[in-house]
Amino acid sequence: MGVDACMQVLEKLQEKCSSNNRSYPAMYSSIVGGIILDPAMMVIPMDDHMVHRGHGVFDTAMIMDGCLYELDAHLDRFLRSAATARIIHPPFFPNSSSGSEQEKEKLRSILVQMTAASGCRKGSIRYWLSSGPGDFLLSSSGCSPTPAFYAVVIASDYEQCRDEGVKAVTTSVPMKPPLFATTKNVNYLPNVLSIMDAEDRGAFASVWVDEQGFVAEGPMVNVAFLTPHRELVLPVFDNILAGCTAKRMLALAPKLDGVLQLTGGVSNRKITVHEARRCVEMAFVGSGLPVLPIVEWDGQPVGDGKVGPVMLALSDLLWEDMKSGPHRIPVPYY
Template identity: 65%
Template sequence: MESQNPSFDPITDATAKTGEEGSENDVCVPIYSSSEVLGKLQEKWKSVKKIPYPAMYSSIFGGITLDPSLMVIPIDDHMVHRGHGIFDTAMIVNGYLYELDTHLDRFLRSASKAKVASPFPRSTLRTILVKLAAASHCKKGSLRYWLSAGPGDFLLSPAGCPTSAFYAVVIDDDFSQCKEGVKAITSTVPMKTPQFATMKNVNYLPNVLSKMEAEEKGAFASIWVDDDGYIAEGPNVNVAFISKSKELLLPKFDKILSGCTARRLLALAPKLVEQGILSSVGTGDITLEQAKGSAEAMYVGSGLPILPIIAWDEQPVGDGKVGALTLALSDLLWEDMIAGPETHRLRIPYM
């Protein structure tokens, strides 16, 4: 997948006559006026064929911008320099917002745990998100939104922040159903404690390092195992397993993030039990040995919605091929995303 961000040169027009023998006089550091800064930022986007972020909302200026050069966050926002903020995402699928209300409910639960008060009531947040999606004209992608302690100063406490801040951006991404298998590893990066793992906060350094660890070993992503030896989750996805007796089992959500897509999977999968394709569906404690001994394994997340795992720590999962039951579950979720009941899909009123 190509990067969504254009390639930026951070020292454009500030030529550094570098070298081991360089001095501070060798580097040109211009001082720009506000109009010149804006011009420089806009210039960076002129060569981009397709703008990946068609619209952003910011409570700082209280509206929507369609100019990617203005999609910025104040440097003294406590989410930037202290990590005091939370976020969530809803997928845009064929002109609909999928599971927006479910994600928004989790968003506000995370905000309560992180002690970040919203500047708006839930109904206003929802209206802003729907209007932002409409203004973007994006038909497929994602809607990501953040709630931060807000800008104010560079201290540890948010007491000096006049008000919290709400940001949201639409990301244009022509994602599709994942059917190819990937490799996974067991992460050696310590996972978050339950207090932080169960809220969707912006402190993602463990997640980033876990993902990088997997990529360095030629895998797609990692899987965490908690201190009790039970399977937890991936760096930004849940995991699920199908036993040799065709039981679908996901880790309990008491120590990990309660994945909206994972919970939707648990709600839909009983259809396959009724058809005799699966024997049961549930959550529970899963040991590493049990998980690796599964017939099939998968990552579960909003933009996938299911990604088959065919190898784990260089050993095949099941027969090392994408399993039929995994694909059946993937089809079930994908169909729900593109044509499911409108109780879970909100039609975007494009402007």
């Protein structure tokens, strides 16, 4: 392809990006070996096995007031997911083992530098590790000797969820098997179908219930309950993704014991649908929320059908932790 043709392609891509009205101020690509600021150049090779075979993992972190929140916790999960997916040769240190501190430090450094280059002070980052480009076969044996690492900054003026609450429905879309549910991989088709199912039924999101009748999780969030005995319950993480925000909630919630009298304690355990439907409060828990109260589930009110004080207090607690807590990494903007 000649220079003129290349310029025409680039112009078309830039035109398309400008018309989308989306804010992706920076991307990192190990294929390029650096940070990209032009959205038209933020591309992934078609023969990357993450694209056509789903052989990749990802994770995220929020940007709040110029700091990356809980990045280390997300990176730890990211590297565990990579090991489960057998993406075991890090792109920067081919001779090290996946999940090494050296690898984690390098990834952290890249993500911090990318965020700094973006100038974004509120939003999120998302990052992927794939088996890399190579061919269109099923096996990854023909891929690059080292995986590919991609990351992007997503600018968003998100706010704490303190509205009137949302509706949830139980989805009929099958759950992922435990191996894939506990690994944050790029196969999100069940998640997409379940959120579409919820939207079709006028709800914000759906809730999965497993074959034994235990509440599992939402399509991109965990679920929290307050029982009539004032026990805060989050479903155990054995067959679902261990949400970083949910784990942080479990750590911070005991601080509310004296204020809101969580006399039943704070638990990470199995909870049946029957018990869950008798709860007085319910909420989705996730990075960008951080707590979103649910006031109606499958057409029935949760508790009195209003946002409850415990979930609001937990939302305030997590929001304050995002703004001034100890798990924040300041970004050295240029």
